[in-house]
């Protein structure tokens with residue numbers, strides 16, 4: 001099996017410090033978090049940023065400062081969010097890509113998201129995908145529903161240029177695909193054979209999804225965007241604590257933990 005790529009989604013757009021006191025918010029806090037997560041076994045940092053009062057923002061200057069701070073602190077692969085928050089409009093979501101991170105997330109379909117709608121119509125997907133490829137950014141296809149795999153394949157097939165395809169299954173968002181026992185296996189079975197994939201379970205399903213993904217030879221995402229508890233009734237102390245647990249489960253299952261350079265190699269970066 002491949003070395004295990006662990007992605008830290010350490011900030012997110014929805015969780016607050018009132019819910020998770022260890023949530024990193026500023027550029028320096030996020031850079032320190034990324035370095036700690038790297039030391040614990042993370043090779044990718046999925047990046048959302050926050051404004052001066054801790055609200056989610058897609059401000060290019062804030063992304064720029066945070067990207068620089070992370071790069072100064074660690075060799076982790078930085079993956080920008082192009083999803084932002086559900087209230088962010090298309091123009092705002094695409095803007096930070098001009099900073100050319102190595103990777104960016106790309107959700108390939110519209111989906112209910114709690115009581116809101118995460119809006120990703122076909123024209124937006126094509127535009128974001130084309131822009132990422134022009135800038136040399138590898139998309140990570142975020143899969144909240146099975147049809148999104150087909151949408152990712154379609155947008156990939158419509159471009160002349162080939163590249164490695166990497167998927168992330170996000171299971172258990174209220175309104176989207178639940179983390180059923182067979183959800184990860186089902187989605188993995190329908191991704192292209194040469195692609196790589198990771199999985200994350202939102203909230204209570206998190207540990208079960210982690211274990212299944214590792215056993216099936218996939219990769220794993222964790223962090224406060226997806227889960228704030230370490231176990232029932234006990235908040236995680238840090239993102240690094242969550243990464244460390246995934247790395248331990250991976251090692252116990254016989255998986256080597258990928259360094260960022262090993263992950264770059266697996267992802268064709």
Ligand code: KMH
Pocket residue numbers: 012013014081082083084085086105106107113118142
């Ligand atoms: N915050 C969600 C609405 C992504 O980063 O690309 C979207 C999200 C996905 O987190």
Ligand code: ZN
Pocket residue numbers: 009012013046048081083084105225
């Ligand atoms: Zn995200």
